[in-house]
Amino acid sequence: MDVTMSYVTQDWWTWWFAIYLFFGGMGAAIMAVAFLTDMYLKRHPNLVIWGMISSIVMLSLGSGMLFLHLLDHIAVIHVLNPMVLLNKPDAWIAWGTQFITWMMVWGVLYPLPYLIESRFFLGFPLVGGILRWSIVKKVAAVCERYHKLLGWLATINGIGVAVYTGLLIQSFPAVPLWHNPGVPVLFTVSAFSTAIAFLLVMLNVFFYDSEDHKIHVFYERTDLILISAELVVIFSFFQYLQVGEESAASASFKLLFTDPGWLIGFIGFGLIVPFLLELKGVIKxxxxxxxxxxxxxxxxxxxxxxxxxxxxxGVYSHPW
Amino acid sequence: MTRYAMVIDLNTCVGCNACMAACAMENQTPVWKNQWRTWVHDKEIGTADDITRRFFPRLCNHCDNPPCMTVCPTGATYRMDSGIVMVDDARCMGCGACAMACPYKARYPITYDDIDKGEEFFGHDAWRKHPSVDKCDFCAHRVAKGEKPACVETCVGSARMFGDLDDPNDPITKLVKSSIARPLMSYMGTHPNVYYIDDLKRKG
Structure with missing residues (x-):
């Protein structure tokens, strides 16, 4: 039908949802990267324990943002039930909730053998007491035996969460900025880049050890590649969004590529400056x-x- | 099979908003915050003395391929065999994914506060118990009794027609098959079941 279009943004999923996506993606990738490092690069109890704790705190904060904004907090039980994957396998929020929940479960079990030997945590009043329980020690022994299985279960769920954050907003067909295959790629790359950045801060500030040089080098090189990939995807969006004069895509283009926060804040200081700093670090x-x-x-x-x-x-086309 | 659909004739809509009032009373929508299951755009098209006033009724399009149903994580949004897309408010957690997915802006929130206000506003007749992301359901409770949706029943210009697209003798089937009535934003791939007869005076 012949109609006039208005191009409008939404006001429901705003900054708080950005926090959910940010902490969800970064938190999940922190756990995946920390566990993979421990399994295949260098055994590192500190990185695993604090990576797990940071990850769970971030995922709780992010999920808490979504939970607080639900209209009916009790009905959330429907997505916490794992059967939701049989009833609603086409809804990404259902997958995301299950990935987050199971990632936390496997994520707590994987470092348990390290936790029961950690002086720091054994010295904690309540936590130390629980870690000394015989049942916890027995569970830790089982976890030690199935160390890699648990590590991979947590990692797969972590990768699932990171990819889910992109797939979720890709599933809204009315918004060209979101409804394209570049979004899950961008959000996944960004999740792993921010996770490695977080782990580099932990390694450099909180438990610096010259013997971790191999990990530092690997993280810096990987982050450099991830930032490069992110710049390529952003350039692709720069091209893709310039569709016509009157379109939701071109409206998104104007909102993004005329905003100093996006251009200078994100692309400048969030990608190009760290890219150059890490490039110098890797080369010289x-x-x-x-x-x-x-x-x-x-x-x-x-x-x-x-x-x-x-x-x-994210711009919608509304007819009138 | 039955496949319910609505045809709206933009030439005969006079913009009286009786459909909005009838729907609001029938479905207890939160009128106190200006949110409706159906609403009428009132636009002036043209410039200077060459202006046409145009009324454009809107509602949920009851898509055959509803994006709001796909993204709903709890299954609260579902589609009946008759094609009517429904919301089970007891199952809806109100995440808003359906509102984000809908290209027609047909979804709006009903909060606990709205339920309280509804009890004051509608008195003993108030029936809402759960917050949800509400929308038009073609007055499924009326249709089940063989009645027409409230907005169709009350339309003074007979601009709204309701019928069964699987019935070849239904007047709306003829309008749709002849392409006189056409859907909104069909390029989205949602296969909507609300069709419009174009405004012949339209100049915008």
Whole structure:
């Protein structure tokens, strides 16, 4: 039918949903990267334990944002029930909720053998007491036996969460900025880039050890590749969104690529500056840890800005 | 089989908004915050003395391929065999994914606060118990009794027609088959079941 179109943004899923996507993606990828590092690069109890704790805190904060904004908090029981995957396999929120829940379960079990030997946690009043229970020690022994299985279960669910954050907003067909295959790729790459940035901050600030040099080098190189991939995807969006004069895509283009927060904040300080800092680190090295810590903090800031601007720049075509 | 659909003639809609009032009373929509299951755009098209006033009734399009149903994680949004897309408010957790997915802006929130206000507004007749992301259901409770949706029943210009697209003798089937009545934003692939007869005076 011949109608006139208005191009409008939405006001339901705003900054709080960007926080959900940001903490969900980064938190999940932190656990996956930390566990893979421990399994295949270097045994690292500190990285695993604090990676797990940070991951669960972030996922709880992110999920808490979504939960707080539900209209009926009791009805959430329908998506917490694993049977939801049989009843609603086409809904990404159902998959995401299950990935998050099971990632937390496997994520707590994987570091249990490390936790029961950790002086720091054994010294904690309540936690230390629980870790000394004989049942916990027996469970830890089983976890030790199936160490890699648990690690992979947590990792697969973690990757699932990171990919889900992109697939979720890709599933809204009315918004060209979201409804395209670039979004899950972008959000997954960004989730792993921000996760590695977070782990680099932990390794450089909280438990620096010169014997972890191999991990530092691997993380910096991987992050450099991920930031490069992100820049390529962003350039693809720059091209893709310039469709016609009057379209939802071109309206999204105007919102994003004329906004200093997106151009300078995200692309400039969230991608290009950390890319250059890490490139110098990989090619020539830095004499201090400050540039890599700075780059990592900027990458994390960029990770939030990406999701924030994506939520606010999704444009619908409304007929009248 | 039955496949319910609505045809709206933009030439005969006079913009009286009686459909909105009838729907609001029938379905207890939160009128206090200006949210409706059906609404009428009132636009002036043209410039200076060459202006046409145009009324454009809107509602849920009851798509054959509803994106709101696909993204609903609890199964609260479902489709009946008759094609009517329904919301089970007891199952809806109100995440808003359906509202984000709908290209027709047909979904709106009913909160606990709205339920309380509804009890004041509608008195003993108030029936809402659960918050949900509500929308038009073609007055399924009336249709089940063989009646027409409230908006169709009350339309003074007979702009709204309701019928069964699987019945070849139904007047709306003829309008749709002849392409006189056409759906909105069919390129989205949603296969809507609300059709419009174009406004012949339209200049916008």
């Amino acid at each position: 090295g830095w004499s201090t840890r400050i540039p890599i810590i700075t780059a990592s903090l900027l990458v994390m800031m960029g990770g939030y800005l990406l999701r924030h601007y994506f939520m606010y720049s």
